[in-house]
Amino acid sequence: MKRVLVSGGAGFIGSHLCTRLIEEGNYVICLDNFFTGRKSNVEHLLKYKQFDLVEHDVINPFWTDVEEVYNLACPASPIHYQFDPIKTNKTAIFGTYHMLGLAKRNGAKMLQASTSEVYGDPISHPQREPDWGNVNPIGIRSCYDEGKRCAETLCMDYHRQHDVQVKIIRIFNTYGPKMLPDDGRVISNFVVQALKGDDITIYGDGNQTRSFQYVDDLIEGIMRMMKTEPDFTGPVNIGNPREFTMLQLAELVLKQTGSKSKIVFKPLPHDDPRQRRPDITLAKTKLDWEPCVPLEEGLTKVIDYFRNLFSV
Numbered sequence: 001m002k003r004v005l006v007s008g009g010a011g012f013i014g015s016h017l018c019t020r021l022i023e024e025g026n027y028v029i030c031l032d033n034f035f036t037g038r039k040s041n042v043e044h045l046l047k048y049k050q051f052d053l054v055e056h057d058v059i060n061p062f063w064t065d066v067e068e069v070y071n072l073a074c075p076a077s078p079i080h081y082q083f084d085p086i087k088t089n090k091t092a093i094f095g096t097y098h099m100l101g102l103a104k105r106n107g108a109k110m111l112q113a114s115t116s117e118v119y120g121d122p123i124s125h126p127q128r129e130p131d132w133g134n135v136n137p138i139g140i141r142s143c144y145d146e147g148k149r150c151a152e153t154l155c156m157d158y159h160r161q162h163d164v165q166v167k168i169i170r171i172f173n174t175y176g177p178k179m180l181p182d183d184g185r186v187i188s189n190f191v192v193q194a195l196k197g198d199d200i201t202i203y204g205d206g207n208q209t210r211s212f213q214y215v216d217d218l219i220e221g222i223m224r225m226m227k228t229e230p231d232f233t234g235p236v237n238i239g240n241p242r243e244f245t246m247l248q249l250a251e252l253v254l255k256q257t258g259s260k261s262k263i264v265f266k267p268l269p270h271d272d273p274r275q276r277r278p279d280i281t282l283a284k285t286k287l288d289w290e291p292c293v294p295l296e297e298g299l300t301k302v303i304d305y306f307r308n309l310f311s312v
């Protein structure tokens with residue numbers, strides 16, 4: 001049985017990852033400070049002897065014996081990461097530094113949950129891993145974007161200087177059950193608004209694009225990345241290359257929920273990327289991975305999830 005640690009394990013993605021790791025017979029230590037994570041997300045795992053839930057803030061060091069570290073701790077939705085931007089930066093940077101230190105001391109592998117945000121408002125499209133990104137270093141998204149960029153730098157320096165096996169994945173917009181209904185991300189917002197009969201809020205003209213990946217596809221990509229050969233560090237894009245405008249997404253949500261909600265337009269937040277779509281050639285080649293859940297199918301699951309949550 002492998003001992004593995006998941007930082008941010010009580011969050012949306014982290015809780016799905018902990019479930020998969022337990023199903024595969026690992027001993028899982030889930031670290032979380034419960035800023036955006038919830039104990040209820042991992043409640044179903046508490047009955048297992050091989051699951052430990054530890055309240056801990058990754059801006060402070062943490063020591064235990066582990067063979068693998070999955071570093072996911074960091075708020076991911078703009079509302080939450082902009083709530084206390086200095087804390088977000090500390091979490092992204094000090095948190096990664098501490099998890100790398102833990103991996104180094106144990107001779108463990110570390111998977112870093114990086115993000116498509118490292119590409120900023122992309123100059124080339126679709127986004128490929130060698131792209132350096134077009135990121136505003138002083139804007140309202142910078143605490144997250146630059147924090148995550150610096151975290152990638154730390155990973156690569158620990159790899160070169162201390163021989164730590166690092167695995168960097170750049171995650172593109174991911175959705176699924178266990179997203180918080182009020183975290184402001186577009187899929188949860190639109191679905192919750194549609195189910196409640198509230199206005200669907202499109203920011204800007206709705207022509208900006210995103211590519212949405214269902215959480216099960218991401219978890220499969222994470223598992224495959226951790227198993228790659230020792231010297232393979234990535235970064236690797238993990239996302240679904242089907243691209244949608246926010247207008248198309250709003251129409252799809254209205255159709256699939258059967259809602260009569262109206263679409264309304266609100267100001268576009270600062271530095272909101274205009275387009276985003278992953279080139280997943282590297283993931284296909286190195287991980288033999290590609291997403292298999294179409295947006296229509298994943299949306300049905302998310303709609304059911306929020307319907308149950310609100311009993312509507």
Ligand code: NAD
Nearest residue numbers: 008011012013033035036037057058072073074076171174
């Ligand atoms: P989330 O907010 O649901 O999960 C983050 C988890 O980290 C939460 O449980 C939170 O309580 C915990 N956390 C935050 N600060 C912490 C700290 N200082 N110490 C300990 N725990 C802390 O978000 P998510 O969507 O599950 O994202 C997980 C990871 O994946 C993040 O690192 C995020 O940057 C990355 N990511 C997510 C997406 C996406 O679309 N969901 C896209 C790109 C990257």
Ligand code: UDP
Nearest residue numbers: 078184185186187189201202203208246272
């Ligand atoms: N968005 C929107 N209405 C909402 C929430 C978000 O139109 O109620 C837009 C947002 O401006 C962005 C896109 O949807 O262009 C994706 O936003 P999200 O916060 O989900 O992810 P990110 O911008 O971090 O990719």
